Amino acid sequence: MRTGRALTAVITALVAGVVPAGSAWADGTADAWTDGQDIGVEAETPGVTNGESSRGAPSRVTCTYVALPPEESATADDMSQSGWGEQRGDGPGAWYRKICTSADGMSSGTVVWLNDGVDPAVLARQAADRVPIPAPTIGMSPSPDDEQVVNLPTWLWLDGAGWQPVSASASAGGVSVSATASPQRVIWDMGNGDRVECDGPGTAYDRSRPAKGQSTDCEYVYRESSARAPDGTFTVTASVLWGVSWTVTGAPGGGSLGPVERSSSVAVRVAEIQAVNR
Numbered sequence: 061m062r063t064g065r066a067l068t069a070v071i072t073a074l075v076a077g078v079v080p081a082g083s084a085w086a087d088g089t090a091d092a093w094t095d096g097q098d099i100g101v102e103a104e105t106p107g108v109t110n111g112e113s114s115r116g117a118p119s120r121v122t123c124t125y126v127a128l129p130p131e132e133s134a135t136a137d138d139m140s141q142s143g144w145g146e147q148r149g150d151g152p153g154a155w156y157r158k159i160c161t162s163a164d165g166m167s168s169g170t171v172v173w174l175n176d177g178v179d180p181a182v183l184a185r186q187a188a189d190r191v192p193i194p195a196p197t198i199g200m201s202p203s204p205d206d207e208q209v210v211n212l213p214t215w216l217w218l219d220g221a222g223w224q225p226v227s228a229s230a231s232a233g234g235v236s237v238s239a240t241a242s243p244q245r246v247i248w249d250m251g252n253g254d255r256v257e258c259d260g261p262g263t264a265y266d267r268s269r270p271a272k273g274q275s276t277d278c279e280y281v282y283r284e285s286s287a288r289a290p291d292g293t294f295t296v297t298a299s300v301l302w303g304v305s306w307t308v309t310g311a312p313g314g315g316s317l318g319p320v321e322r323s324s325s326v327a328v329r330v331a332e333i334q335a336v337n338r
Contacts, residue, residue, distance in 0.1 A: 125156040125174065125312050136171050145171060149234035149310065152176045158312075173310075178235040180313035184306040187239035188317050190228035196246065196298045196324045197222055201265035204296070207331040213279045216248055217262030218298060235310040241302040241320060248280065251294025251328070256280050286330040293327040 128136060136155040139145030148155075153176045161167045197219035198204070208214050227240040248256040262278035286294045304317040 125158050125172070128155040128157060128171070136173075139171075140173075146173060149173045151234065153234070173234075174312075178232050178311065180235055180237055180308045180311045183230040183232060183235060183237040184239055184308070184313070184317060187228050187230040187237050187306065188241075188304050188320075190230065191239050191241045191304065192226050192228070193241050193302055193320060193322050194222040194226075195322050196300050198296070198298050198324055198326050199262075199264055200296070200326070200328070201267075204326040204328050207329050208282055210282050210285055210330060210332040213276075213281050215262070215265045215276045216256065216258065216278045216280060216298075217264050217276070218246060218300070220261055220264075223261040223300075235308065237306055237308045237313075239304060239306045239317065241304045244301050244303050244319075246278075247299045247301070248278075249295075249297040249299070250280055250282070251289070251296050252282070252284065252286075254280070282330045284330070285332040286328070287332075291327070293329050295325050296328050297323055297325040299323040 133155045136145055137148065140148045153174055156172055156174050157169060158172045159167060159169045199215075199217040199219065200208075201215040202208055223243050225240055225242040227238055229236060229238045231237070243261075246258050246261065248258070250256065256278065258278035260277070263274070263276045265276070266274060282294075286292055300322050302320045302322065304320055305315065306317055307314045
């Protein structure tokens with residue numbers, strides 16, 4: 061097993077001598093660099109490092125990919141063919157030594173095959189474009205079909221079926237990217253210049269239960285009627301902000317793709333009830 065020992069020795073030496081790159085950290089992102097020979101990736105995400113699952117507290121990890129020289133690439137080929145190493149990918153590419161170092165100085169190393177000519181970031185955008193992010197389904201009590209009442213709370217909520225993470229993937233040349241969108245918060249534009257921000261979808265009002273036995277964490281109280289608004293109604297818009305992240309296999313990368321917004325609107329009439337004093 062001279063081949064296996066040789067490659068193991070290469071990895072061990074690399075782990076002992078790796079020095080993390082000095083790029084700035086960013087929550088939920090991975091910053092990549094290259095000088096034509098080496099590729100570096102820095103990642104910091106809760107429970108995820110460079111697109112690979114981990115356990116425990118949020119971690120900060122630096123992963124560096126360095127192309128193997130011809131002799132060591134031949135060793136990697138021999139190990140791949142014998143079943144002792146990672147399988148060589150299809151199409152043009154090269155063997156790299158992958159060294160990951162955590163914030164506490166612990167390092168791990170392996171040898172991986174990376175395909176040439178595939179930009180994981182481009183695949184990530186393709187996958188993100190395919191993610192089926194739904195438009196929110198608005199719920200209100202009183203219902204949008206009924207009149208809202210001045211100085212009485214209006215419950216606000218979204219259909220919980222649309223408040224779930226959704227994913228899509230894209231692949232090319234042995235590189236596979238998965239993009240996942242997760243709902244983060246909803247901003248309600250009440251049509252009169254006021255806004256309400258809620259961290260979740262809200263709680264649906266159950267007409268079959270007593271009102272005193274129910275509560276909500278997302279509501280709004282109109283102080284004026286909609287009589288002077290165009291068409292006598294306010295346009296209520298619910299805008300859900302989704303955070304989109306990506307992971308990759310077969311290449312370095314992963315992190316955040318930024319926020320995406322989806323909105324829906326309904327027209328509501330707000331009435332003012334007059335009390336008669338005697």
